[in-house]
Amino acid sequence: MTDQQFLVGDLKIKGNLVLAPMDGYTDWPFRSLCRELGSAISYTEFVKAEDVLQRPHYIQNKIHFTEKERPVFIQVYGNQADALLEAALQLQETGPDGIDINMGCPNRSIAGRGAGAGLMRTPLKVVRIMKTLTRSLDLPITAKIRLGWQDCQNGMLLSQIIEEYGGSLVAVHARSKEQGHEGQPDLSALAEIKQALAIPVLGNGGVRRVSDIDAMIETTGCDGVMIGRGAVANPWIFSRRDREEIGPAEVQELLLEHLERSLSFYGPENGLVLFRKFAAGYLSPYDLDPNRRKKILTETDPAKFKLQVRGFFEEIGQGD
Numbered sequence: 504m505t506d507q508q509f510l511v512g513d514l515k516i517k518g519n520l521v522l523a524p525m526d527g528y529t530d531w532p533f534r535s536l537c538r539e540l541g542s543a544i545s546y547t548e549f550v551k552a553e554d555v556l557q558r559p560h561y562i563q564n565k566i567h568f569t570e571k572e573r574p575v576f577i578q579v580y581g582n583q584a585d586a587l588l589e590a591a592l593q594l595q596e597t598g599p600d601g602i603d604i605n606m607g608c609p610n611r612s613i614a615g616r617g618a619g620a621g622l623m624r625t626p627l628k629v630v631r632i633m634k635t636l637t638r639s640l641d642l643p644i645t646a647k648i649r650l651g652w653q654d655c656q657n658g659m660l661l662s663q664i665i666e667e668y669g670g671s672l673v674a675v676h677a678r679s680k681e682q683g684h685e686g687q688p689d690l691s692a693l694a695e696i697k698q699a700l701a702i703p704v705l706g707n708g709g710v711r712r713v714s715d716i717d718a719m720i721e722t723t724g725c726d727g728v729m730i731g732r733g734a735v736a737n738p739w740i741f742s743r744r745d746r747e748e749i750g751p752a753e754v755q756e757l758l759l760e761h762l763e764r765s766l767s768f769y770g771p772e773n774g775l776v777l778f779r780k781f782a783a784g785y786l787s788p789y790d791l792d793p794n795r796r797k798k799i800l801t802e803t804d805p806a807k808f809k810l811q812v813r814g815f816f817e818e819i820g821q822g823d
């Protein structure tokens with residue numbers, strides 16, 4: 504564990520590794536586990552501003568959190584300052600520690616409509632959003648951005664706008680919108696942004712191993728590192744442990760604990776289905792017969808699923 508800390512507004516953040524928000528992944532079961540393993544902030548999956556206002560039941564699960572999990576930042580996306588403000592005010596009522604605005608999502612249905620990474624093309628709108636939200640809310644407002652679009656690499660400008668208009672932290676995915684989630688992150692561009700800002704900067708993109716964490720911090724001076732996909736097969740990365748350091752007994756224990764949280768949170772049917780992608784991650788390093796893997800990952804009965812998992816770990820765990 505690390506003794507690093509930094510401030511988001513007045514909020515003291517202990518640690519410098521943070522689970523990245525991921526739609527469909529960073530639900531309460533996974534977030535709470537990662538937080539216990541050392542993730543310093545719990546970011547929810549993003550929720551759409553209009554859903555907060557018009558379909559609150561639809562986002563209820565996504566913004567659920569427990570006291571133990573704090574600090575919790577709820578991430579919201581939208582393309583209108585008014586709707587984002589109304590949504591943020593409503594979200595504030597649920598008691599999070601911060602509100603994060605998504606300015607990095609590259610998906611056509613979001614960026615193409617001017618939200619997510621689409622906001623990076625409209626810096627004046629970002630001024631309006633940051634200004635109104637930071638004035639009207641009593642919580643830190645943060646943002647997650649990219650380096651920009653290929654024809655408009657304005658991550659520096661955007662992060663300066665976020666700081667200038669009261670933002671308390673910026674997380675920078677060090678890729679362009681066009682790169683999506685692939686390709687080499689540009690650490691020197693990230694370093695330039697970090698050096699230009701006084702508010703904390705989280706660096707994000709491509710971190711899979713403890714050595715990647717250290718390289719990102721050394722190269723960029725970022726206050727913290729945000730880890731997305733690398734955490735799915737290895738939530739222990741938040742304790743600065745690479746996956747091959749984790750023995751089968753420990754993998755089995757966390758897998759079953761994660762499953763229990765998923766079952767209790769979503770109910771037995773959905774809980775198992777939504778857990779499958781994590782099970783695939785936990786099992787990914789093992790040389791598992793494809794038919795057996797498929798059988799485990801398509802099992803619909805939680806009790807039978809557990810039996811199969813325990814059987815597998817019993818076989819490979821000998822000598823552990």
Ligand SMILES: Cc1cc2nc3c(=O)[nH]c(=O)nc-3n(C[C@H](O)[C@H](O)[C@H](O)COP(=O)(O)O)c2cc1C
Pocket residue numbers: 523524525526527528548549578605607608647676684707708709710729730731732733
């Ligand atoms: C399946 C998936 C869902 C994602 N959902 C979100 C999201 O809701 N909000 C967000 O800011 N970024 C989202 N991202 C982007 C991640 O937060 C992160 O920036 C990206 O995965 C790069 O980090 P990594 O290389 O460590 O995975 C998502 C990424 C993936 C792969």
